[in-house]
Amino acid sequence: TTAMAEPTGLGRPATPDEVAAWDIDVRPDGLGLPEGSGSVADGEPIFAERCASCHGDFGEAVDRWPVLAGGIDTLTSARPVKTIGSYWPYLSTVWDYVHRAMPFGDAQSLTADETYSITAYLLYLNDLVDDDFELSRENFTEVAMPNAEGFYPDDRTETAVWKNRAPCMTDCKPEVKITARAQVVDVTPDDPTSKHS
Amino acid sequence: MTEKTPTSRRTFLKGGLAAGGALAAAPALAAGDPAILEVQPWANELGEGVDVKPYGTPSPYEAHVRRRNVPWLTADPVSSINFTPLHELDGVITPNGLCFERHHSGVAEVDPAKYRLMINGLVERELVFTMADLKRFPRENRAYFLECAANSGMEWRGAQLNGCQFTHGMIHNVIYTGIPLKTILEEAGLKTNAKWIMPEGADAAAMTRSVPIEKALDDCLVAFAMNGEALRPEQGYPVRLVVPGWEGNMWVKWLRRIEVGDMPWHHREETSKYTDLMANGKARRFTWEMDAKSVITNPSPQAPILHGKGKTIITGVAWSGRGTIKEVHVTTDGGRNWHQARIDGPSWDKSMHRFYYEFDWDGSPLLLQSRAVDSTGYVQPTKNELRAVRGENSIYHNNGIQTWHVNANGEAENVEIS
Numbered sequence: 001t002t003a004m005a006e007p008t009g010l011g012r013p014a015t016p017d018e019v020a021a022w023d024i025d026v027r028p029d030g031l032g033l034p035e036g037s038g039s040v041a042d043g044e045p046i047f048a049e050r051c052a053s054c055h056g057d058f059g060e061a062v063d064r065w066p067v068l069a070g071g072i073d074t075l076t077s078a079r080p081v082k083t084i085g086s087y088w089p090y091l092s093t094v095w096d097y098v099h100r101a102m103p104f105g106d107a108q109s110l111t112a113d114e115t116y117s118i119t120a121y122l123l124y125l126n127d128l129v130d131d132d133f134e135l136s137r138e139n140f141t142e143v144a145m146p147n148a149e150g151f152y153p154d155d156r157t158e159t160a161v162w163k164n165r166a167p168c169m170t171d172c173k174p175e176v177k178i179t180a181r182a183q184v185v186d187v188t189p190d191d192p193t194s195k196h197s
Numbered sequence: 198m199t200e201k202t203p204t205s206r207r208t209f210l211k212g213g214l215a216a217g218g219a220l221a222a223a224p225a226l227a228a229g230d231p232a233i234l235e236v237q238p239w240a241n242e243l244g245e246g247v248d249v250k251p252y253g254t255p256s257p258y259e260a261h262v263r264r265r266n267v268p269w270l271t272a273d274p275v276s277s278i279n280f281t282p283l284h285e286l287d288g289v290i291t292p293n294g295l296c297f298e299r300h301h302s303g304v305a306e307v308d309p310a311k312y313r314l315m316i317n318g319l320v321e322r323e324l325v326f327t328m329a330d331l332k333r334f335p336r337e338n339r340a341y342f343l344e345c346a347a348n349s350g351m352e353w354r355g356a357q358l359n360g361c362q363f364t365h366g367m368i369h370n371v372i373y374t375g376i377p378l379k380t381i382l383e384e385a386g387l388k389t390n391a392k393w394i395m396p397e398g399a400d401a402a403a404m405t406r407s408v409p410i411e412k413a414l415d416d417c418l419v420a421f422a423m424n425g426e427a428l429r430p431e432q433g434y435p436v437r438l439v440v441p442g443w444e445g446n447m448w449v450k451w452l453r454r455i456e457v458g459d460m461p462w463h464h465r466e467e468t469s470k471y472t473d474l475m476a477n478g479k480a481r482r483f484t485w486e487m488d489a490k491s492v493i494t495n496p497s498p499q500a501p502i503l504h505g506k507g508k509t510i511i512t513g514v515a516w517s518g519r520g521t522i523k524e525v526h527v528t529t530d531g532g533r534n535w536h537q538a539r540i541d542g543p544s545w546d547k548s549m550h551r552f553y554y555e556f557d558w559d560g561s562p563l564l565l566q567s568r569a570v571d572s573t574g575y576v577q578p579t580k581n582e583l584r585a586v587r588g589e590n591s592i593y594h595n596n597g598i599q600t601w602h603v604n605a606n607g608e609a610e611n612v613e614i615s
Contacts, residue, residue: 007383007384008384010333010334010384011324011325011330011384013322013323013324013325014323014324014325018315019317019323022315022453023318023454025456025462026462027458027462054272064271065272066272075478075480076478078590082469082474088469090463093464093465093468093469096462096464097469100405101302101403105302107401108401108403150480151481153481153483154481154482154483155481156488156594160585162575165576167526168535169526172533172534175615176533176564176614177615178564178602178613178614179614179615181610181611182610182611185355187358188357188359188360188363189265189268191265191499
């Protein structure tokens with residue numbers, strides 16, 4: 001590839017323990033998964049205690065917190081419900097994200113076994129495994145997600161919107177009508193310093 | 198004694214609209230204008246000394262110029278968004294304190310003495326840098342816009358929020374000082390199978406994205422300053438990644454680690470989020486570039502025309518993640534006829550551009566739009582052209598043309614037109 005410059009010697013070598021402490025990411029091929037396992041039955045009480053106050057007992061969500069389960073076959077509907085089961089392509093993303101960033105406000109507090117358990121329970125909530133399922137590093141990559149084939153690379157430059165068009169400058173259309181108005185929708189926050197308040 | 202309470206522009210505006218066109222000219226009094234005839238307090242009394250404000254703040258008369266949020270958009274203000282007041286700004290540089298914020302676990306308050314940047318993975322040498330180390334690498338200064346992928350995302354189904362701050366304000370444009378990412382990757386030494394990098398944040402969301410190595414070696418910066426001073430905490434203090442032209446989510450703040458790998462990680466922010474659902478139920482992934490876009494900032498719903506008919510300045514901003522802005526066209530009749538706007542100020546690559554269109558307003562209603570053309574020849578599309586390809590549920594990357602309806606009073610509204 002590119003010609004590499006000579007190192008300046010700035011910085012210092014990272015120790016193996018330091019790399020292990022921060023390098024917690026997991027890939028779809030399972031690279032990064034630690035030893036461990038957890039079952040649907042293990043996951044249910046952990047989910048109830050650590051997750052359900054925002055995500056609901058069944059992953060259905062409280063208020064505007066994210067819905068984690070359901071929504072199968074809604075991706076072409078007017079209001080798609082994008083969940084782990086209906087939308088996410090890889091199970092590794094569930095494990096990685098829960099372990100990295102959840103519970104909200106107490107991130108990186110879950111052990112590897114707890115994370116396997118919660119992941120197994122989320123698969124169960126999405127009707128993807130039976131209630132006796134146990135997830136481990138060994139069987140992890142055998143789990144296929146329903147929407148694994150639902151994604152394709154950015155193709156914007158192949159579309160009609162992209163193809164160079166000579167923009168019209170004069171007499172471009174006969175008439176113009178207003179078709180939608182924000183004041184009718186009326187969802188803009190009041191500004192205490194504006195005339196609209 | 199003259200009243201000393203600051204009169205905000207909004208109070209002024211309130212009075213102005215109530216009085217119709219009366220404010221179009223200065224008061225015509227027989228003797229003259231009291232603002233001239235009477236000695237004003239600032240011409241009589243002593244002002245503050247140089248020891249009062251070691252770090253200055255805007256005039257109290259500008260107190261309305263502020264970031265705003267929309268509470269109903271998100272479940273919680275900690276994983277949420279606020280908006281830059283574009284309608285109150287001019288030129289191309291966003292003041293640091295007004296740059297919109299987007300956090301996923303709030304603002305991390307990182308102690309720079311405990312700041313560490315780790316490079317690991319497919320490199321010859323896995324390394325750790327301190328702030329002091331980073332400041333010994335050769336630096337660059339570059340202006341870039343940072344636009345959230347979701348900017349204008351609430352407008353896919355129609356006109357919703359009434360103001361360019363809300364429809365277009367998930368953007369800022371500042372001058373970064375930083376180290377080319379290429380320099381740091383070369384320090385670690387890339388292995389021949391290095392194809393992707395994964396920046397990771399130090400906050401509780403531990404934001405991660407996959408970035409192809411070509412982009413990492415091209416123009417990305419590991420930045421520690423914005424507009425000449427240290428990054429603001431809400432913008433990633435002490436160090437953030439700068440990914441010019443690409444969606445804001447990838448500009449990882451509080452950057453703690455860069456892993457080098459041979460394939461993308463497909464993490465939450467590039468699968469569940471920042472993928473664009475099409476009408477057929479399939480979704481685009483890795484939609485990194487922010488396409489050419491523009492918006493008229495004045496007049497706009499939060500900034501009506503107050504001066505009545507006559508000389509009128511239309512101004513706004515335009516930008517493209519694929520280069521510079523070559524032209525901006527402005528229409529006052531809903532796209533029947535277009536005029537070349539005047540671009541003024543610096544025309545930097547992947548940076549905001551300022552445009553003006555000066556005209557005589559005859560007081561009749563207007564349908565204002567702006568249309569950007571970038572240096573690749575790409576022409577900013579209408580919202581309907583985008584919807585024809587994508588449907589209404591792709592959330593991100595809405596760069597469709599914005600319309601403001603200006604009525605005979607000079608008030609503006611966010612509308613869509615046929």
